Amino acid sequence: MGFGRLDARGIDGKLDFRMKRRDFLCHSTFGAVGLGALARARSMGHATITFGLGTPRQQPKNIIFVVSDGMSAGTLQLAELYASVKYGQTTCWADLYRQNRVSRALMETYSANSWVTDSAAASSAWGGGVRVKNGSLNVGPNGEQYAPILQKFQQREFAVGCVTSVPITHATPAGFCINHADRGEQAQIAEMYLPLRFDCMLGGGIEYFSAESRSDKQDLLGTFKQAGYHVATTKLNLAEITADNQPVLGCFHKAGIPYALDHAQDEALLASVPSLADMAKFAIERLARNPRGFVLQIEGGKVDWAAHANDTTALIYDQLAVDAALKVAIEFAESSQETLVIVTTDHGNANPGLLGTGSANKKFESLVNVRHTNTWVMDGLKSNWGIDEIRQRVQFAQGLELTADEAKQLHEHIAALSESERGEARKLPFAKMANIQKQRTGIGWAGDDHSADYVELAMFGPGSEQLPQFVKNTDLHQFMLEVTGVPS
C-alpha cells in the first residue's frame, strides 16, 4: 500500500485543491524518476500468464479505470497548458506520455445507433461489451441484457466500486453496474444499486437517495443503512467509516459535486464535500484490502458538463481534478506493482482549443487569475439585476471587463427567462459568454455537444503491454476480463 488509512485531516479539502505544486500535478514525482523508473515499471514483479505459444503476458490483480468524461483532445492540451502557465508544472497524464510510461492507443467511440455516442452507450460498451443505442445502459433493442462488468468481477470475488464527480447513478458509473433501458431513471437506478452491495460507491446525486427529494418519498439512505451499508453524506462521515468489509455508499452533494474551481473557493464546501481525488484515495484504500483484487471506475463527469456549457475555467480545473485522481491511481499502482491503470474518455465534447496565431499566449495567460466558473456566475445572477451588477459579477469571477454592449447582450438574454428557465443550464447564455470570452482568452469551441472523434486511451502497469494501437470502445470489456483471467 502506498498510503495509510485516511483520517479527517487526510481528506481535508484545504489539502486537496490548493495542493497545487505538490499534489495537484505530478511533475516532481515523474519528472525526477526518468528512465530508472521506466525500467522498473517494465520489470514489475507481478504474475505472468502465457496463452498458447505466445509471449508471456502480465496479469494485473487490480484495475483502476479512470474516465475524464467528454474529454476532447483539446481539453487535455488546455489543462496541460494551464498547469504550465499557472503552476510551472505538467499534468500527470501528459507526463506519463513524456516519460514513455504507458501504452497508448486511439479509441473509436461509436454507439449502436450513432457515430456520436452518449455516456450511457459509451459506458455500456466498456461495461457490457456490446454497443447499445444512446440512452441505454447495457440493454439491447429487444430487451437483451448484457451483464455489467463489475457484476462479473464481483462474482469472481473482486472488490468493486465507482467514484464520480456527478451523481453516482449517472450514466458512466451505471454502465459498469446495472442494466436499464433508460439512463434517465436515476431514482430507479439508485434502488438497483442496493442489492448489488458493491464495495464502494461515491459521488453526488443525493437527491436520488433522500426521502425529501424522491418523488416516492422513499428514504433510500436509511434503507441502505439498514441493509448494512456505511452511508456517508459529508467528508467527515467518510473519514469516520471503520475498516470493515461492509459496503460503502457516499452521496456528498445534489447533482454533481461542485466544479473544482468553485469548490476550492468555498470554505463550507471544502469542509463538507470531498474532491474527486479524495474519493479516489478512499476507494482505492478500501478496495485494496480485498486479497483477490479489485476493479474501480473513477469518473470526472463534470468535464463533460463544462464542455456542454462551453465553460472554459470549469473545464480546465475539472480536467486537473481528474488528473489529481489519476495521480492517486498511478501512485498506488507504482506501489502495488500489480495494478493496471486505464485512463481514457468516453467521447469528445465541444472540441475546445486555443485558436489564433496572433496573441494566443497573452490571451491564454489572462485565465490565470480567474476566481470562479461561468456556472458560478450564472447561478448567482438575480432576476432584477441590471447591466452594472452583471458586469461586476463577471469582473469578480473572471477578471474580465465586459463592454456595455456585451453586458447588454447577457442582460437581455437573462431578463427574457422565466424563474424556472434560469435553473436550466441550456437556457442560460453560456454560449454568449463563451463567445465574449473568446476575444479575451483565445479559446473557441466547435459546438456544445458530443463529437465522434477518436479519443485518447492509455494504460499503465501489468497488462498494458497487450494494448493494441487502435481499439473500439467495446474491446475494453474483453480486455479487462482477459487480462485479469476472468471468464467473460
Ligand SMILES: [Zn+2]
Ligand atoms: Zn460521456
